[in-house]
Amino acid sequence: MWTLRTRLVVAILALTAVGLVLADVVGAALLRGYLIDRLDQQLTSNATALARVSTAFDFTSLQLPTEVIAKRLAVDNRFYVYAPDGSLAYLMSPEADDPQLPPFAELAARGGQEFDVPSDSGPWRVAVQPALNGGVAVVAGSLRPILDTESKLNVIQVLVTAAVLLLLGAAGAAVVRLGLRPLTRMELASSRIASGDFAHRAPGPDPHTEPGRLALAMNVMLDRVEREIAARSASEVRLRQFLADASHELRTPLTSVRGFAELYRHGGSPPGPELDETMRRIEEEATRMGVLVQDLLTLAALDQERPLDRRPVDLLEIAADTIRDARARVPERKIRLMPYGTGPLMPVIVPGDDARLRQVLTNLVSNALTHTPAEAEITVRVGVSSAQGVVEVADTGPGIPAEDAPYIFERLYRASRSRSRSDGGAGLGLAIVAAIVRAHGGRVELGDEPGGARFRILLPR
Incomplete structure (x- = not known):
């Protein structure tokens, strides 16, 4: 398979060769036509002169002087004068290679022609030119000089065409190598990228040229691919961490439940206060595990982008009900x-899912109650x-450390100082808040005050 450079050079040469050959053929044809026309003019002029001269002599009794004719006419030609009866009255310069003329009748019929x-x-x-006495004058000229000229011209044209x-x-x-240099650089860049150097880019993206625009588009595509690869890698890391954390969070209450059950089975909790405490702990761990599973199911449903039950919702009413429940x-x-x-304070109506928005406010208020001191x-x-509905939940607690702020809405993430398993909280509350708000077309912000x-x-709204 030929390379692009080879195909371009061969195409240029082929088109040029076709053009030169056509020019040579047309030039040779025009030159041949010109030379033959000039020869025809010369022969016709000589034949006309010979026809006029022949009428002044009686060819049956007088021999024309060759010297006179030679001076009057060109000596490179052959001259023939036919009497009216068809006999050859005069022949000038007869040689062995004289032309083979047709019979007199045909010559007479073709008078005035070449x-x-x-x-x-x-x-x-x-x-052939007819004479006034009924005879004909014939002048013949060899085409060999024209053929020799054509042969020499063909040789010259072939040599010139080959040289060109x-x-x-x-x-x-x-020129093609110079023009394809940007593509060559992009080929080298593509090879480096294919070998794993995803940070490499095509050099010289000049938007004023086709290769430059191609390089620019290629770099934009590589930037997007690199971002997608990075995002996918980060997503895979988060998924593995999420699965590990979820497994750990589920394993902790399961271990507690199994431990209390084994304690009861081995008689470590006889009927009475100890058994009641064991059952209470089992119920607490089961409840905790149920809340975790429900939160995971909520996030899974939000990830599937299931349609929300949208209807006009009053944010002020939701906030008041959430505060009333928290105070209780x-x-x-x-x-x-x-x-x-x-x-x-005025009602703020927005289109949304009432149950989901109540869950958002409940999670934020519960989060503030859990991770702030009593005062x-x-x-x-x-x-x-x-033109947007706003709900803000603020507290006067220790706040969120700056190093934890970028990750506070990630799943199963707990701030190093403000969240722990003993505080209650598996790191899903804020993730659910962000997912629900995003499903409503809104956004949640963490203030840096x-x-x-x-x-x-x-x-x-």
Whole structure:
């Protein structure tokens, strides 16, 4: 299979060769036509002169002087004068290679014409002119000079064509090599990328040239591929970590349940307070495991992008109900409901799934109650900002460390200082919050203000 460079050079040479051959053929044909026309003019002129001269003599009794004719006419030709009865009255310069003329009747019929006749040495051109006395004058000129000229011209054309093709092939190869240099560089870059160097890029992406635009598109594609590969690798790492953490979280309550069950089976918990405590611990671990499994199922359902039960929802009503439930569970904690911004508290209606949005507020408030000290205050704000519904949950606790902030919404992630298994929390609450808000077309933000954590939810209205 030929390379692109070879195909381009061969195509250039082939087109050039076709053009040169056509030019040579046309030039040779035009030259032949020109030479024959000039010969015809010469022969016709001589034949006309001979016809006029022949009428002044009686060919039956007078021999024309050769010297006179030779001076009057060109001596390179053959001259024939036929009497009216068809006899050859005069022949000038007879030689063995004279043309083979047709009979007198045909010559008389073709008076005023030029045509070719054969001979032993090659074709001749013949011009016939009728005389006033009824005879004919014939002048013949050999075509050998024209044929010799054509032969020499053909040789010259072949040599010139070969030289032109040779020089053009060398020049074309250099020009094509120079023109394909950007593609060659891209080929080398592609080889490096194929060998595993995904950070390498095609050099010189000039948007004003076709190879430059190709290199630019190739680099953009490689950037996207590199990002996709990095994202997939990170996703695989997160998935493996998620599976490991989920297995560990499930194994912990299962181990506790099995331990208490074995303790009871071996008689370590006789009927009474000890047995009651054992059953309570088993129930707590089972409940904890059920909550974890339910959270995992919730995330799986959100990942499948199942349609939400959208209907007009009042964020102020959800916030008030969430605060009321939290105060019922932890009456000693201080939880306030305030407007977002400077206006008064007003209903904020957004399209959404009421149950899912309640789960978002419940998770955020529960997260604040769990990971802040008893004296910390929790404030829930509801309002509107830039045509979006806003719900903000802030606390005055220790806040979230800066090194943990980028990962706080990842699944099964626990901040190193603020979250632990003893605090309750498997690291799925905020992940569920982010997934539900994203399913509603909104976003959740973590405020960077000092003095506690601040989660802000923005939902389209």
